[in-house]
Amino acid sequence: MNTNRTGAQTIRLPRAPAIVSFAAVGGHMEGAGPLKDCFDELSEDHFWGEKTWEKGESTMQRHALSHALEKANLQYSDVEIVFAGDLLNQCIGSTFSLRETNIPFYGLYGACSTMGEALSLAALSVDGGYARTAAAMTSSHFCTAERQYRTPVPYGSQRTPTAQWTATAAGCCILGEAGEGPYVTHVTTGRIVDPGVTDANNMGAAMAAAAYDTLTVLLRDTKTQPSDYDLILTGDLGFLGHRIVTDLFAQDGMDVSGNYNDCGLLLFDREQQDMHCGGSGCGCSASVLCGHVLRGMREKKWNRVIFAPTGALLSPVSTAQGESIPGICHALILSNEREAS
C-alpha cells in the first residue's frame, strides 16, 4: 500500500497541488495598516452593507471567494469542494456566506488555525484526485468576535497589554491540479498542546507551545532546517508568542531570527495603530497569506515558505469552568518549485 506519510505527522503531497488563485479582503483597520496594498478589497463599512456584524462577516467572506474565483475566471460551479470555518458559534460566518453558492461544503473549526486546516484539507482533496478544484477560506470580524468572546464593542472595555486585535478580514485560496502556483508540497497536521495558560487575554503565550511543537515536528519529519526556508510564518501569536517561539528554538540551538515572522505582527502597525500584542483572528493569518505572502511568492520575493497558523481552542464556557487554553498549529510547506515526487 502506498503511503504518502513522511515521519510522524507530515504528509508529502506527491502531486503538489497548485494555489491557482487567492484573494484577501479587509476592513478599516486593515486598510490603515502596512499591508493595505496587498488586499483585493477594503471596506470602510463594518457591516459590509448588512444589518448586523454577523451578516456582514458572511458577506465579507463571500467577497473573498468571489474575488479569488474572478481572478481565475472560475464560477461557483467549478469548485468541487470548499473547506471553510470561522470563529462564530456554529461557524455561521461560513455557513451563511456559502448558503446560496451550491458548492459542496465541509465545515471546519480550528479557531485561528482554520486557514491552515482548510488549506491542508483542500490540498489533500486535490492531490488525491477527489476534487479537481477546491477552495479554502475563513474570516474573522473584530466586532462579532469581541461581542461573542469578550464584551460588545460599544461597552468600551479596556484591553490588557497582552491582548491582540481580531482582524476584520477574510482570505480565500483556490487550489487546482495544475497552474502557476505556489504549490503545496507538505502538510503537517497539528496536535493539541496545552501549556496550562489560563489567561484568555494572553492567547499568544498559550498558542506558542503548539507552534513550536508543529514546526519542530515538520522540520524533523522533512529533515530540513529553518534556514532551508525563505520565510517561516506562524499564525497570530503576536509579539509575545513570537518571542516565545524564537526563544524555544534558540534553546534548541536554532537561530530563527532572520526568517521567522508572525501574521499578527505583519497585519497592523502595533505602535501606530495601538494594537498591543498584534493582530489575531482567523482572518489575520488568512488575509496575510492571501495578500502579502502569496503575492510575494509569485513575485519570487520568497520561494519556499512555511505557513503555520495557530489556534486557541478555548471557549468562554471552558474558561469560566477553569480550564486552561489548548492550542493547535497546522503547518504547510508552500513552494514555487513542484518537487519531484
Add this chain to the structure above:
Amino acid sequence: MNTNRTGAQTIRLPRAPAIVSFAAVGGHMEGAGPLKDCFDELSEDHFWGEKTWEKGESTMQRHALSHALEKANLQYSDVEIVFAGDLLNQCIGSTFSLRETNIPFYGLYGACSTMGEALSLAALSVDGGYARTAAAMTSSHFCTAERQYRTPVPYGSQRTPTAQWTATAAGCCILGEAGEGPYVTHVTTGRIVDPGVTDANNMGAAMAAAAYDTLTVLLRDTKTQPSDYDLILTGDLGFLGHRIVTDLFAQDGMDVSGNYNDCGLLLFDREQQDMHCGGSGCGCSASVLCGHVLRGMREKKWNRVIFAPTGALLSPVSTAQGESIPGICHALILSNEREAS
C-alpha cells in the same frame, strides 16, 4: 490526471478503506431505549464523573475513542489523524476530549451531520495514503445542548410537538487500509440547502430538503436506485423530516418506505420515552451508526447501506437575527463488499 470523482458530488474511493473498529457510548435515556444492547458503555451519571456537563461530554467522547481503540488492540499513538467535532461552541467537547491524546487533530463543525463529515474525511485520508489509521468521532449531550441552544434544563421549559431530543451519546469509528470491514466505497459531499424554515424547534423539516438533495445526487452520481441498498439511513430528521423525505421520493416515483429509516427514529421509543419527533444531536446518528448499524452489517443483517446524517447549520444568533435554517447532509456508502476499483 487521475480523478476519483463520480458525477457531481460523489467520490469513489478506489481502495475502499475498512472500518476496522467502532464504539458507541450513551447515557440514561439511550440505555432505556430500544438500541440499549448496541452500546459499548452506558452511564447513569449525566456528568460522567466530572463537575460540569461540558467536561462530562468530553469524557464521554474520550470513552468512545478508548473503546473503539481497545476493540482493535490499538493505542492513541497508532492513530495518525482524528477528525472530530460536536455541537458545543468552539467544539470544546472534542478539543478537551483529545487534549491529552497527542493525536494529530482536524476539528470539524457540521452540526448533526458531523459523523458523516468526519467519516468521509477519515476515509479520504486513508484511501489517499495520507494516514494508515484514522479516527472519526463526535458527541452530543442533552444538558449541554439544551443550555446552549434553548434554556438550561433545570428551568423545566415545555417542548413543542416538533421538538427532538438531543442524544447524550458519542460514537467513534477507526478506519484502516485493511481489515474486516464494512468498507467505505463512496462519499457524497453535501451542499447547503435552505428551504426557508425559521422555526428552530422544527429542525427535521429544515433538514429534510438537504437529505433529499444529497441522496438524490448520490443515486444519480452512482447510477443506483434506492432498492440497491439494504438500508438508507438519514441522520436525525425524526418523525416529521423522515415523512417529508419519503414524500419527496414518492413524488419522484420512488418508494423508499421499505428500506429507508432515520437515526432519530431508532435511538428512542418515541411514544414510551415521550420523545416528540425523535432523537437528534451529533451523538444520535454517531451512536446509531457505531452501535446498531455497524454491528448489524458485521452480522450480515445489511450488506449495503447509505449513511446520510443531516445537520442544521443555524445558531441562536442567526435565529435571533431572523435567518432561516440552512441544512446540510453528507452521505457515505458502506458495503460488506470491497468493490473492484
